[in-house]
Amino acid sequence: MDLETMTAQLERLRADALVAVEGAADAAALEQVHVSFLGRKGAITEILRGIAGLDAADRPRIGAVANDVRGAVEAAAVVRDEALRAAELESRLAAETVDVTTPGRRVARGSRHPIAETVAAIDEVFGRFGFVVHEGPEIEDDVTNFQMLNIPADHPARDLWATLYVDIDDHLLRTHTSPGQIRVMRETRPPIRALLPGRCFRYEAVDASHAFEFFQVEGLMVDEGTSLADLRGLLDEFAHALFGAARATRFRPGYYPFTEPSVAFDVECVVCDGGGCPACGRTGWMTILGAGMVHPVVLRYGGIDPERYQGFAFGMGVERIAMLRHGVHDLRLFMENDLRFLEQFR
């Protein structure tokens, strides 16, 4: 075989190979083409076997042609390979199309009870003003629940707290979180800023706004100059935090044996914004808590000198706050634990 013939064979092979590369339908076919032209037993190798019959001077020349053909086919194969890969990816992605409008796969998530959540919200506000949480027992003694709070036995004010008594001498189910005031004063020294959340009990028939078990948060602040003006300022902050900065508040006289002066604290009705509606008895106001300056007798039972120190206390019903915050109209819902209700507080 001579140089020309061999060169012509290689050139024909180049043309055939390029057509075959271009015609490869997928990666496997391309590999087949690759092997059949460029492999160890491929067509180029086959042709080059005849190299031995050439002149020594022609051998490098035919080698250069063969390399050129090989390089061209390799390059074409790479291009074809990339094109095939791109097409394959595209078709795979196309095949993977999902209906994006179906709902997501839910991960179960629970919820906090609105009472706990409301206690946390109250704690959050007063915590920022330096109030720290304390807790007292639910089975309380009569002395701490009443007498040390300036409510002697046989005092008509006892009618304000219908009491459940237990079969432990001189003990009852605490009717309010106020006995915690005494415990905090006895455990710590002024300056005091304490928050006392907890479960309370009363002998009370159940209806939309009454329960025999309910939750309260009590607050206590005692220092040398703590005044009624401080109480008012702090309660305003609280009302604005929970019910909006624009909500008007009202400070008026109340009555508790353990505070003097005593305060009832109202916010503009959250239903009618003060216009008057059945929810607020058409007054435009809703009472959210009771408060007052700690009575000197209570300070003394707490071991604090009323001549040197003064302070305020406040107490609120957690359910009441939660009802106003969340637009709940029946207090019974909180202890019925219907999941359809509770799951709204996720």
Next chain:
Amino acid sequence: MRVPLSWLRDFVDVDLAPEALAERLTLLGMEVKGIERWGAAWRSVVVGELLTVERHPRADRLSLTTVTVGSGEPLHIVCGATNIAPGQRVPVALPGAILPGDRRIERTEKMGIASEGMLCSGDELELTTDADGILILPADTPLGADLSELYGDVVLDVDVKPNRGDALSLIGLAREVAAATGAPLRVPTVELAEVDPGVADRLRVVVEEPALCTRFVGRIVSGVTGGPSPDRVQMRLRAAGMRPVSNVVDATNYVMLETGKPTHAFDASAIHDATIVVRRARAGERLETLDHVVRELDAETLVIADPRGPLAIAGVMGGAASEVTDATTEVVIESAIFDPVSIRRTGQRYALRSEASQRFEKGQDVPTARIGADRVAGLVAAWAGGRVLRGRVDTDPVEPGPSRVAFRPARVDRLLGTSLSADEQALLLARVGIETEPAPAAAVIPVAAGDDPLAVSVDGGDARVALVPTWRRDIEIEADIIEEIARVRGYETVPARRPETQMPAYRPSPLAVRDAVREVLVGAGLVEVVTHALVAPASLDQLAWPDDGDLPSVEVRSGGPVVTVRNPLAAQHSVLRQHVVPSLLDVLATNERHGRSRVAIFEVGKGYAKDTDGPREWWRLAFVLGGAADPAAWSRVERPYDLDDAKAILELVAERLSLRAPSFVPDQRGAPFHPGRAAAVTATIGDTGGPAAPGFVTRPGAIAVVGHVAELHPDVLAAWDLRAVRVLAAEVAIVGLGGGTLAAPMARPLSRVPSVERDLAVVVREDVPAGVVASTASRAAGELLRDLRLFDVYRGAPLATDEKSLAIRLVLQAPDRTLTDDEVDAVVRSVTDGLSVDLGARLRT
């Protein structure tokens, strides 16, 4: 206290609209709970005049009347009453009228004769108690006038606080109105036309218990005629919420509402020997009270008696035998002051709380004993005829003057955060009748009253003295004066400030552990519930959840004698619970009834017991799982909750609290547990932080979680009538749940050398728990072991039927170097040897 404004106006002018007056009173501390339009239930009831009254041709008991209402044709109205005559003015309900009780009046036919409306009795209008006769109006009542315009009233419902007994009266509230509006107060003086003989000649009063009856005033009205009180009086009593009874009884009630002084009228003929004795009842004495209940008296009960025996329970209720009746001709009026505590206890003992006893309980203004007796005598004479006998019997005619309460004007400002001059303060006090005067050189300030009073001496120049009227028994100490100043000035004028006083020292929240646990459970898909602490006694036995018993204490110990409520509202809420799980099963059942099948709930709640030294309360985390762990969705099938879900929740809790992985030990007690699916759980404190609580050891390795987790026995599900096939429950004590802190976890440096994993398939007998295999393998592996995880369980051929194969992955790592193959092989050998020796395990190959 119900306050008819028409009556209030007897004592003070009121120019304000009812709503505005209500707001003023509320801002003064006399909260108005409601405003009632009295007579608002009357529609189209007008004043008419009877023109003719004739007998009905077909019914003897009916009359045919013609009535003019001023305009239009006279109306023909059939009437059943007999007290009517031409010329009388009467209330006429026109066709279309509405009467109380939503009674609608239409044109009707009675025995064949048309009736164009109805003549009304006082009872039908709810104005008086007279149901038989038509209400005859005064002759000068304007014809055609709307009755609600004439007799309608506005009634304020005032919430008088227990310390303000003085305001349980129209005069007391008129004082408050005067203070709020500045209108002058008119308190009428009583002038009586008295006749001989004197009361002292006709009545003897012996007070044997002067501590319980500090004053007794008696008066007598002779020659009375029983009957109803005037219509106007009946209307006022009704508007104020009291039932008219008779002229004499109504006079006592009228005066009680007016002055706040309860009095009692006796039929003089029933008082033996004209002698009244105020004494304690004697054992065995009985009295039939006005409500016709015969009551056994005891020595704690103060009675009004005559020499023969008790006539009345003092201050609480009169006796039937001495009751004033229509036959009574002479009346003895008792106007006494009793010890408030004695009256309160007596009222509670007999479950008798009357309008009178409620006023006595709150203490009485001493002069009203005299004023009340005089006023009742005058009204009885006016309404029932008769003559007031001269003078009174009075056991303590010396009446006290104002009490003197010294206060420091500077303290007023210090407590209120105001800056008021002493003169301003004096002016404010004067509005509620409290005059002030300079203090003596050494003034004594009452700081606290009661059993342990506190008074401090100050320089008179720094103090003033308030002269407190006798009716303000609530004002005793300086703080009371301060409240009065704030109240009259208006709490609205108290400035709002943010506290500028010292901050307290930092104190961690005791809720840290409780909140961390809640957060884990919520994240794990459980809904928090809050259930009752008061439960039914039966529910204590319904689920025998184990008490702590021999378990280590990480919270307050559980179990012990049950705490019972002495005065429960209902049996199903009469004892305090000892476990939380039963309450959760109740919630599960309730929600199943609402059609819910998946219920995953938890509560961090308390249990309660009593010890010999008092009550004990403990906190527990409890949760219950029922239904589908993974609810069916379009993309997956449903998977029910099982024990591993419950255990995983406890593992998450342990992780959050930086504890070591909990260990579960089979608990085969059976009920209330599934005998093969229950475990006692414990978790210990790890090396890097964890919870801490006062009174509990919390070093690394100490137990921090202890309790039980189980699938409940089918009998339990049946007892709660549950549809769920399997219900998982857990209740555990956790250190710090009742008040504790969480240390920040300490980070370990990350190892820079690779770890090596080796998987082993270990064949053991079926009864060898995986937990035991794991702990045995861990022990044998030594310190190079970083992690050990069970990842498969296989049963079946070629294993024997009582065998199982556990696939375990060991993760090995040295802190400082890459492990060699020899080192790894040595650990694996040590593990397989250990399992083989201790558990008879072999490797599956």
